[in-house]
Structure formats: C-alpha cells, structure tokens
Amino acid sequence: MAYNHRRAEIEWLNWKEKEEKQLRELGVDEDTIQRLHTYDWQQFNKERQYQQRWRDELEEIEQQEEQLPPVRTVEDLLDEIGNEQLFDILRKADKLTLEILLMRMEGYSDSEIAHMMDLDKYAVSMRIYRLRKKLKKYF
Template sequence: MEDYHMGYDYKKEYIRWKEWKDREEKILRQHHFNEQKIEELHEFDLEQFNAERRFRRNQNVTKDIFFYMQPVHDKKESYSIEDLLDQIENETLFEYLKYTDSIVLDIIILKQHGYNVREISQILGLSMSSIYRKIKKIKELLKM
C-alpha cells in the first residue's frame, strides 16, 4: 500500500519513466522509426510525465486519515450535513464546521463519497486551489 504521508518522489518516478522511455525508443529505432518522430514522442511523453508530477504533488494535500474511505459495518454513512456533524469528535473542528459556510461541508461530504478535488471543483463551480485551501484549513484544525 502506498504511504500517504510521503511526498511524491520525483527522482524515483523520473528514473522509472526514463528507463521505460529508453526501452520504447530502442524498439522504435530497431524498427527504423523516423528519428524526428521519436524526439517528438519523447517531448510529448515528458510533458505528460511532468503534468502527472504536478498533479500528484498537489494531490498530497488532501491525503489524510480524515478522508480515507474504509468500510464501516457498524456505522451509518454520512449522507447529510447533520450526520457529518454528529460524527465529529474533535471539538475545535466541530465548532468550526458548525458555523462555517456550507461549501466546506459540501467538500467534506463529497470527499467522503470518493470524489477527487477536480470533480468537486466541477460540481461546486470553485477553483481547485480554493478547494485545496479549504481542505488545508480543515487539516490544520485536525492537528489541534
């Protein structure tokens, strides 16, 4: 299982990507593929790798035990804001959520139902950075 407390290891992932890319380019050259096309593919794949890296680096901010989706057989799932508030044991977090705007509560409920930040952004019509900021504030309250 992936360790969610570790950041994205760019160097390790780049080495893995580079090894894969070298094998692919070797095969293309063995089949006399155009060298210019090989270079264009290399640049395209590198752009895709970097886009994934940026996404994965930003994604870590939402990984916390608070958002883990684990099967719970003896508890009812949170489907409403009232249910969510009833389940919170951290008093500071409870007070914050009790008086916060409904968008924060919607974000939490959507996260609990497995939506990612990009999907939540589309559903609520907010920027992804705004959602990340709200989640970060909740995480800070959880540490108190």
C-alpha cells in the first residue's frame, strides 16, 4: 500500500496532542513543549521524505524489471551478459551449475533447488560457492 501523507499527518497530530496533554499535566513548561513539537515535526517530515523516496525507487525498480526480457533458460542467461570476463567464466561452467544459478536468480532457495533437481542441498550450495569463488578472482 502506498504511503498516505495526509493519514500519517493526522495520526501524528493525534499522537502529539495526547503527548502534549500528558506533558502539561506533568508540569512541563510551554517553551519545552513547543521545542519538542518542532523537533518531532521535523522528524515526521524526514520520515515522510524517506517513505516517498523509497516508494519512488521501488516503482522505478519495478518498471525496469518489467522492461527487461525474462531470462528463462541458460542460453538466455548467457545471451544477456555484456561483460566478457563474466561470460567466459559462465561459459566454462557446467550446465547443471548454470541451471542452479538461474533458479537462484528466480528466487529459489538451495533446499528448493535441491528438491527440484534431485540433488543434495550441500551439492547445490557447493556449486554456488565454487562459482562465486571463481567470480571473486576476476571481480
């Protein structure tokens, strides 16, 4: 759900009124209450700006993902790579490792991949580990 500034502002004002009422009952002077109000308002605005930026960035990422063609096969994965070193490393990897990599990119866990490919979870993890180790040598 999108960030609703007006609703958040109303909730903040209600919370602040209750807090200020309690402070007055405790005998806190009006100057201190006003400084707290100003500080809390600044913090509220910082949070609002953060929420707005986060939402904008999320929408931008989603739009970029929609524009990218889906990578469905190992061949598609290799075709999408623009870096020569990365391409060479992946081209030399065996097909099973590339299929595991593709499934990881799709969001599957090692356990799920192991179950679907009838492998041990450790074998899946080791293949990813070895590929990552090769990649770290070059990058």
